[in-house]
Amino acid sequence: MVVLVVLLLGTILQAVFRHFEIKKINELAYGQTVNVDGRKMKVEVVGNGTKTIVILPALGVPSPILEFRQLAGLLSEHFTVITIEPFGYGLSDGTDKERSIENISKELHTCLEILGYTEYYLLSHSIYGAYSIYYSNQYPNEVKGIIGLDSSVPGMYSDIPAVINFLEDIFPYVGKVKTTVGISRFTSLFNPDFGIPAVVGYEWTSEEKKAVKMDYS
Known part of the structure; x- marks a missing residue:
């Protein structure tokens, strides 16, 4: 029951945050x-x-x-x-x-x-x-x-076990669920570089980092 309440609360908060972030993303x-x-x-x-x-x-x-x-x-x-x-x-x-x-x-x-x-x-x-x-x-x-x-x-994928194919197929949906219920956003709170690839020789601007975090959260 506690888990369901937490997931429901996370989903509501995520929807509220996304409502205000969509405009920022489009801008x-x-x-x-x-x-x-x-x-x-x-x-x-x-x-x-x-x-x-x-x-x-x-x-x-x-x-x-x-x-x-x-x-x-x-x-x-x-x-x-x-x-x-x-x-x-x-x-x-x-x-x-x-x-x-x-x-x-x-x-x-x-x-x-x-x-x-x-x-x-x-x-x-x-x-x-x-x-x-x-x-x-x-x-x-x-x-x-x-x-x-x-x-x-x-x-x-012809010689890969069926279970691996199944996991590959559902992976995008798992990511979408994590975003919908707010898990990705919660994770990003404790990791300032969440979702931001690190490549030697390139420095992300603060605006780019904000945009990437909004996309992944």
């Missing part, structure tokens, strides 16, 4: 907006190298631009780096279109086409590694190569 206004199929897709472009790298996120990343900003900053010393927040991620709009690999690939390509990029490397994290293989087969003249960042590949 961050990072990156730029690209109109793709009548919806807003957020991207951030840094650097001006002759070669271009497109960063694509893992499943369930709250804000790809903030998540990869430190990596993009380091790479921008030698490359033009584009971080895309696909529909449903970060400050991009949601969509009622099926999240099929075909639709996702077409939307990403439309975004890059509008931005004017026709040759690039895909730096793909987790599930987008598999998506990138499909994408590169659809647009072979544009994709110069794929850089895997702990990437998924087709067939990688």
Whole structure:
């Protein structure tokens, strides 16, 4: 009974905090907006190298631009780096279109086409590694190569026990529950760097840290 009361109280407090934080998050206004199929897709472009790298996120990343900003900053010393927040991620709009690999690939390509990029490397994290293989087969003249960042590949789960597959499938939902009932927020109170990746050579600004903590809480 005590546990249920604590979870209920955490859920209520989390809803109240999020109500006031949503406006702050929307006011961050990072990156730029690209109109793709009548919806807003957020991207951030840094650097001006002759070669271009497109960063694509893992499943369930709250804000790809903030998540990869430190990596993009380091790479921008030698490359033009584009971080895309696909529909449903970060400050991009949601969509009622099926999240099929075909639709996702077409939307990403439309975004890059509008931005004017026709040759690039895909730096793909987790599930987008598999998506990138499909994408590169659809647009072979544009994709110069794929850089895997702990990437998924087709067939990688074929020999994995069913229980592991099950755990992989429910992991994003576990994270969502932790956020909904306030566990992530409670954890961040005791850890000032909660959710903030540490990379040698890049210093987060105080505003960036606040934004990341809001995204993860």
